[in-house]
Amino acid sequence: MLYPAPQDKDFPWWLVALGVLALIAVWRMASDPIYQQLVVTLQRGVGITVFVTLVGFTMASLMGMGLALMSLSRSLVLRQIARFYIEIVRGVPIIVLLLYVAFVFAPAIVAGYNWVAEVLGGEAIRTRDFPLLWRAIIALAVGYSAFIAEVFRAGLQSVDVGQLEAADALGLSRWNRFRHIVFPQAIRTILPPLGNDFVAMVKDSSLVSVLGVLDVTQLGKVIAASNFRYFETYNVVALIYLTMTVGLSLLLRRLEVYLRQGERR
Template sequence: MSVASPSTEVPRVNPQKRNILIRRISRAPWWLLVLALLIIWFALSVHDKHPYPTVFRAVKQGVVTTIWVSLVAYAVALILGLIVALLRRSSNFIVYQMVTLYVEAVRGIPTLVLVYYMALAFIPKVVSLGNDLGEQLMTYRLVLPVLGTITFHSLGTWMAEFQIRDVDNAYRAIIGLSISYSAFLSEIYRAGIESVSQGQIEAAKSLGMTRWQTMRLIVLPQAFRVVLPPLGNDFIAMLKESSLVSVLGVQDITRRGQTYAASTFTFFQVYNVVALTYLVLTLTLSLAVKTMEWYLDRGKQREAD
């Protein structure tokens, strides 16, 4: 008499999970792996071939300058762009029109032209006006009932003797880049602020919040999550456009490469290294921005899957 063995059920494969796995594999950054392997292969193949070791050392000295200029200029642009975005929401007609004029005018000027203008035209003019004002302050006296006579001789002397050459070209370039990007960042801020629903603003007003409290506690925290990825992408653009400071003699990556290539006529090797250096920097930042976007959108991705 045979005993029937219990039937073993084979678990069925969920086709939906299989499709999700295939979709994730197809979306993986395989291009990044290929590009990283090519960069590593190139670096290993030329690291001991003349003149690449010398070029790498020369360009490496400009990496710190490039990163420093980009960080400082972008930090200033972030603050200035936020101020401009908030002023564009002002109910004052004159303030709105003046700030809008600033944004449209700056956005219509190429970054290189603006860097030249700030470094060679605007800043020298401001220094010249400061010299004239300093000469007037040297002989100016302010008489107050309690404090007596106040002189501005020391301040006037400093302003009168201040020279254009005292303003480093790196700071001139930073001012130009900051003003150029502040106009674009203000539009990103404005889009993020407007993404917050009007109902939340009305609810905050009904609770007795002031306009500043509503902006600080309700609008800006939500807008920050929206504008964070575009701000990261704009920093990558700022890093690349920081090469424009080389036209003012700032010793960044591009300028270091130009100097070495002009003295040795090894343009092919030098600009291979310059391009590779910028590519590594921008790819690293792009990967960081992608990671940040994935972290912010992980909830939406689960719903889509």
């Protein structure tokens, strides 16, 4: 029988304190024209931040699932390739990956494309035609795919071996065994840490500002450099990220409670 963790019984005083601070911030922004202007201006970057996070996380999840399946494959070659990729990528900081993909990988891709285009008689492209926004998204996807691969691998391995033996006894193919037996049970283990990685990517999406992508952080840097209102500007930037991350964290808490209740049933 699973018992609730002690912190699950605590009254969320931290949330009350956060709510009070949020009310003070909203009141200040509603009564101060400087804050009002900052909010209106920075809202343009929220769409870029959300787009980068959603597309990057989707790509990272697909890559992570593929890597997890490779790491659990019966083929030694596939297992070693997956482990090589995961260990290398996890050992490199996200910002270094961002710069590497933007200024090394992307030009190499363009050069390879131009070589193929020259052979086939197509039209060559320039490196600047590869948008910085997509370079940033690819870098985040590459960086997070290694961590998400470990989440998927642990979740898939958490399924009881007896379930797999029963599926084999029923004569299910590997695909049907994965689709009907393994994945539905593993997803309960996978979802909470996967959600944590999603929240982390929301925050790490701010790193795309080093490439000049006009997300919330980059717009904040531009505005602060022009009006020297660093205190007010970064207050709004921090509030925007807090609103997104705390909201997602609360949803994840509810999801974890729901999954635990499902396990008890």
